[in-house]
Amino acid sequence: MKNKYTIKDVKKILLNNDFDKTTMQELSNDTRTGVKKLLEQYYKIQTRHQELIDKFHRKEFLERPFWDNNQFVAGVDEVGRGPLAGPVVTAAVILPSNNTLYEVDDSKKLSRSKREELYKQICDQAIDISVAVGSSKLIDTENIYHATELTMRDSINRLYLKPDHILVDAMTIPVDIEQTKLIKGDAKSLSIGAASIVAKVSRDRLMTMYGKIYPEFNFEQNDGYGTKQHLQALDKVGRTKIHRLSFSPVKKINKLY
Structure with missing residues (x-):
């Protein structure tokens, strides 16, 4: 047949x-x-x-109770606490209940191309997004932990909408809004995962720009972390304006770029 x-x-x-x-x-x-x-x-x-x-x-189980009550819930995350150079960047993202961001996850688990793809989807679907930058000077003045808290506060305050609740990855944000602090929140919460992607893509773009200003350090590849090439450049040409003076081994370098 x-x-x-x-x-x-x-x-x-x-x-x-x-x-x-x-x-x-x-x-x-x-x-x-x-x-x-x-x-x-x-x-x-x-x-x-x-x-x-x-x-x-x-x-989305953490967001669902707020969505069901027509409330806005913001996910907040940071990237860049560990590098020797560059800012800490935070993002706050408010998602709608009918979003279709199925592949959103902790940004560290995603490839660069997948993060860029999801970044566009998040920007298309989010109700509100805010990004804040904490400079290396702020980090040196306040210490990295407190600088991150302050930068997270900035990302919340710069939202057009005031959220009814905040979901945040392992930090406490100094704002008068009820919040839930989660360990590894970027892997547990859709909103925090979205914020981690926005923060990561934003910082990567910033470090790529710095890589062009300071080509010896290869910032577009190492994101400011202390790779072998980065440390060799520190010894050879000195520290730049975006290096964190309070971080070892930068504090031992007296030579200015």
Whole structure:
């Protein structure tokens, strides 16, 4: 008996999800190796997609009670506490309840290209976004922990909307708004995960710019962390205006760039 569909037809049907129960039964009964492989690929993709959706719904459980009461909840995160150079950058993100940011996760778990892709999705879907920058001078004056708190405060205060609640990754923000502090919050909360991506992409772009100003340090690649090339450049040309003087080994370098 001649097959009803060509392999090309089957590929198109599965790609477009263009089938009913009867068609799927026919394909399941098809003995051709090509069809079996296409079905196997299709089921794998569907399984991965469903796992992504399930994970997405688990990560929005902290936001859901506020969304259900028509309240605004902001996720806040930081990036850049550890580097020897460059600012600490924080972001605050308020998401709508009907967002479809299925792949949002802790920015450290994502590739640079995936972060850029999700950054655009977050900007398209978020109700409000704010980014704040804490300079190396602020870090040296206040210490990195307090500088991060102050910069997080700035990111909240610069939002157009005042959130009813804040979800924050392992910090306490000095603002008069109720907040929930979470350990590894960027992996547990959708809003914090979104904020971690916005902060990371924003800081990466900033460090790429600094990399052009101070080419010896390769900031566009190391983000200000103490890599071998970075430390060699410190010894050779001295510290720059964006280095943190309170951090070792920068404090030992007297030579100015």
